[in-house]
Amino acid sequence: MASSTFKSIAVFGGNGFLGHKICEIGIRNNYNVTSFSRKGEPPQSVIHQPWVSKVNWEKADIFNPKTYGHKLKDFNSVVHSIGLLFENLNYKSSINTNFNILNDLQNLTNSFSGSNPMEKAGYKLTYESLQKDSAVILANAFIENQKESPRxxxxxxxxKNPPIIPKNYIVTKREAEFELSCKRELNxxxxxxxxxxxETHEGNLTKRDILMRGLRFGVGLKNCTIGNSIGFVNDLVRPVVSTEQVANTIFxxxxxxxxxxVVKLEEIVKN
Incomplete structure (x- = not known):
């Protein structure tokens, strides 16, 4: 296997919140990085950054391996960075906009019910389909097309399951973990x-920024007052990590x- 291929990585969902950071850190680690996504474009928030031009941005439908499967032979590493907090995707456009308490409460309510805007484009995106089924489909396509190890x-x-998020969010992730771990052809x-x-977010303060600052303050307050001495509090108040810490741990x-x-949160925090 050529060294250039060994240092190649495919990131499915590479234009997402975590996915684009994985692409960035991959470039920093001298990987040949390809992002696969429905749009095949980098997020506008980072379009001006120099690493973006070094990533190969490609369109793909993760549920249809014919759109990408034959290309997986060029990669020894594949990342599935696709997920959702609510099955109604309206929350994604809302969380990255400016803070407005009345609108935010209404959008949060809508996130629990109503139609999924992606269904209009022929998609039926649920926790099960996006977080489990798509991960297994991608894994099978990787095994079929990449004949050499390591895969x-x-x-x-x-x-953990975040507060107020439906329990099926974490259930489907754990089911995906189990199915993927049973595939002995994969590492x-x-x-x-x-x-x-x-931590490198540019531009105006978004609702995500405000929420994360609040969570980080809570974790810091817990660490300063009671430390890690009370087990059930540690289970409730979990560390907040940066996308860069997660991406660095991956590489x-x-x-x-x-x-x-499994790479647990406690290990990710150290990077």
Whole structure:
């Protein structure tokens, strides 16, 4: 296997909140990085950054391996960085806009019910389809098309079920973890970050920024007052990590020989 191929990585969902940071850190680690997504374009928020032009941005439908499967032979590492907090995707456009308490409460209510805007484009995106089924489809396509080892498969899971988020969010992630871990042809690396923030975010303060600052303040207050001495509090108040910490941990694991298994939040925090 040529060294250039060994240092190649495919990031599915590479234009997402975490995905684009994985692409950035991949370029920084001298990987040949390809992002696969429905639009095949980088997010507008980072379009001006120099690393963006070094990423190969491609269109793909993760549910249809014919749109990308034959290209997977060029990669020894694949990342599944696709997920959703609510099955109604209206929250994604809302969380990255300016803070407005009345509108935010209404949008949060709408996130629990109503139609999914993606269904109009022929998609039926649910926790099960996006967080489990798509991950398994991608894994099978990787096994089928990449005939050489190592086949590193990174799945972005989660530490815990976030408050107010339906329980099926974490259930489907754990089901995906199990199915992927049963595929012996893969070196499956399961990342379990907690709440994430982008420490290099540019522009106006968004609702995501405000929420993450509040969470980080709460974690800091807990650490200063009671530390880690009370177990059930540690389970409730979980560390907040940056997307850069998560991405750095991924590439650290990829550089370890035959790395596989669950990477817990406590390990991610150290990077």
């Amino acid at each position: 590193n498969y990174v799945y972005i899971s989660a530490d 499956t690396i399961i990342m379990r970050p907690g709440a994430m923030y982008d 650290k694991k990829l550089q370890e020989e035959d790395s596989k298994g």
